[in-house]
Amino acid sequence: MNRIKLNIFALGILFPFLLFGADIEGNTSIKLDAYGGPGSILLIWDLPEDEIISSIRIFRSNDMMSTYEIIDLDGMITDRYLDNDLFTDDLLFYRLEMETIDSRILSSAYHTPAFARSMDTQHFGKIIAQLEQSYPVTSSARSEITDIHEFKSVLIYDFILNYIPSGISQMNSLQMYLLMEEINFDSFLNILSIKDFKACTFLFADNDPSALHLYIENAFNELEPLFRQQVLFAPAEWHDEKLDLIDILDSKLAAAVEIYSDDSAFLESLPPVLITNLVKDSSGLKISINRFNVHESSIELRMNEESIPVPFEYNDSQMISIPSHWEYVELIIAGDVVQTLPVVNEEGVLSIALDDQYIFSDEIFDLQTMRSIPEQDFQLNEIAFNAIDQKLSVEIAGNSEWSTQLGLFIDDSLLWEWNSMPGFEVNFVDSNWILMTSKENGWLHLCHVNGNDAWKILESRPLHLQESFHESKVPDLGIWTVLSFSTFGESNDITRSQQNKQFIPEIFAFYQNYPNPFNSSTNITFDLLEEATVSLYVADAKGRKLRIYLDEIFLEKGFYSFDWSAEFQSSGIYFIILQAQTRDYLPVAMSRKMIYLK
Known part of the structure; x- marks a missing residue:
């Protein structure tokens, strides 16, 4: 009887040796690590940099002396594998074998196989219930998360909800900004609605990072048993990702506090209500109006003696239809004119940025407010109109690496067409016209020819032709400013010397x-x-x-x-x-x- 037991024991030792090959000790050793998790064991190994691997096989055993099962990766060449659906908490042993393109075998250590024990999933039920209270979005998305970036994204969602109890509609944009180092912008008002912007007050109220650090630290520690194995990360890698996320959020939140403060001050400087969009479609002309601050005075739209009341009872945004014969519309607050806009003749959307810039699109899309229009290679830079002799002067500034066909329109009538010179420096071109029109209002459109050989509007500007005006962007391509003198054909940098054109100190x-x-x-x-x-x-x-x-x-x-x-x-x-x-x-x-x- 003892002799039979000895033979079985000897066979248990001999079988792994035969399975891996007699010359295994002469092969290159591959470092293999194993990490236990709920119902699973994660295996991570190094892929040789100077070898081309054709196949990988994993061998698993519940003790070092018994038969090893083969786990075939079906031709997948990777540096990690999750052995899941394990219904035992016994210790499991693993070895790895790689075959190179020239049929050589590379193996993990034969005498010291990697080993780990999976955790019983039954006792995680109570833990999951607790985590669902602290991290509702992350916990509910557990079955859908497949990589560390998805985990961070839903964790940021929970972090934001921790400060903003009601979700915001542009959550995806906010998540991307906070997570991605390369994503930056100058204003939250260009990606968030006014309602969502105001909801972020507590999130960007100050720049104390201690609450953020504690939240991320606790979240990574408490959620590690559920997610680390799932995203195929070793404990050290999981720790590094935590520190990386804290560093990104530190820098992003510091910048966000400054941007948010500037946006808030900008909103405070605006009238309580503004027109933000003019929409013309087959059903007629509509105007989108937004309220930024509660104001008890009466609000109405008017042309001449006709008027339409604008109620703001529940929503801060209203869409109002206006009569088709209106040529312009005035926004009236408490009897005073706040905005005067010509109507649009073409079907599409005229977007009015909060910094008094305009852009028209012939595609009707979801309407939203924005602080400024997207920056273009070429822009309107200076406009002057003399009501006495009906003289209109316009300057265009910009640059492009290639020649661009540009056109200037009043409404749908082409006023000027030219080709820009390619270059890297900002160029200025200007011209003037005597307008022969009885119209008192219109739109000036700067356009370029797109890839479909059609005119596409880059920027628009309202024309009120009853009185003289002169406005320029200061500095060039900046914010529209009323000036008392012209710089047509040259930079609007009005601090330059008339003789040597050098910058001078601020006066x-x-x-x-x-x-x-x-x-x-x-x-x-x-x-x-x-x-x-x-x-x-x-x-x-x-x-x-x-x-x-x-x-x-x-x-x-x-x-x-x-x-x-x-x-x-x-x-x-x-x-x-x-x-x-x-x-x-x-x-x-x-x-x-x-x-x-x-």
């Missing part, structure tokens, strides 16, 4: 008026950094001067303060313009937008 520091918005009077201040000839005046949205404080007055350097009372003005947008000139340089001008609400 003044012009501060935002305070308060803003205001309902009676506001304070206007600036620091003059060197002696200069200075002009300072208040203008309305059409460029008309309402109050002149300084008209080419020579001032010593120092701090200056003025008060402006809008008592006899209508609610709306006004501009305070400061212009200074020193020595032989061009005048330096800057404007600030002021919001007056009665």
Whole structure:
């Protein structure tokens, strides 16, 4: 009897030796590691860098001396494998064998096989129930998560919900921003609706990372038993991914707090209600109106003597149909004009950015507010109109690596067509026309020829032809500003010397008026950094001067303060313009937008 037992024991030792080959000790050793998890064991090994592997086989046994089962990877060449659906918590032993393209065998260590024990899945029921309370999205998505990026994404979703109890509709955009280092932008208002933006207040209220660090630390530790095996990660790799996520969120949240603060201040400077879209389709003309702040005054749309009331009872967004014969529309708040827009003649959507930029698309898509329109290679850069002689002057600025066919339209009539010169520096082209039209309103469209040889609008601008106006983007391709002088055909960098075109130091520091918005009077201040000839005046949205404080007055350097009372003005947008000139340089001008609400 003892002799028979000895023979069986000897066969158990001999079988693995025969299975792996007699020359196994002479083969290259492959490092193989095993990690236990719920109902599974994760195997990870190194793939030789200087070998071409044709097949991989895994051998499994429940002790070192018994027969090994073969797990064939079906030709898959990988560096890890999850042995799952294990219904035992016995210790399991593993060896690995690779065959190279030239039929050589590479093996893991023969005498010291990798081993691990799977965990009993029954006792995880209570743990899962607890985790569902803390991480509802991550827990519910457990069966669908296949890699570490999906895990991080749903974990970020839970993190955001921890601060924002009600989900936001643009959650995907916010998740991508927080997770991806290479994804950046200048404004949340370009990716989030106003409602979602306001919901993020608590998320971006400050830049204290301690709560974030604690949340990610706890989440990775508590969710590791459920997810680490599932995404095929070793414990050290799981730990590194945790630190990597913390680093990314640290930098992203620090930037996000600044962006959010700037966006919030920008929203505060806006009127309480604005038109954000004009839509024309087969059913007629509709206007999308958004409310940014609660305002108790009456709101209406008007053309001449016709008006349409705009109620804001439950929603902060309204879509209002207007009569087909309307040529323009005015947004009226408490009896005062806040916006005046020509209607569009073509079917499509005119999007109105919150920074007073416009773009038209002939495709009707989901409407949303945005702080600024997408940046284009070529843009409208300066526009002037003289109502006396009906002269329109327009400057285009931009650059492209290749020649671009460009066109300038008033509504659907081609005004000018030309080809840009390829180059890397910003070029300026301008022209002027005498308009022979009785129309008082219209749209100026800058277009280019797309891949289908059709005109596509890059940027639009409303034309109000009843009165003279002059506006420029300062700096070039920046924000529209009312100016009192022109720089057609050259840069709008108005700090350049008239002679040598070199940059000069800043002449003044012009501060935002305070308060803003205001309902009676506001304070206007600036620091003059060197002696200069200075002009300072208040203008309305059409460029008309309402109050002149300084008209080419020579001032010593120092701090200056003025008060402006809008008592006899209508609610709306006004501009305070400061212009200074020193020595032989061009005048330096800057404007600030002021919001007056009665």
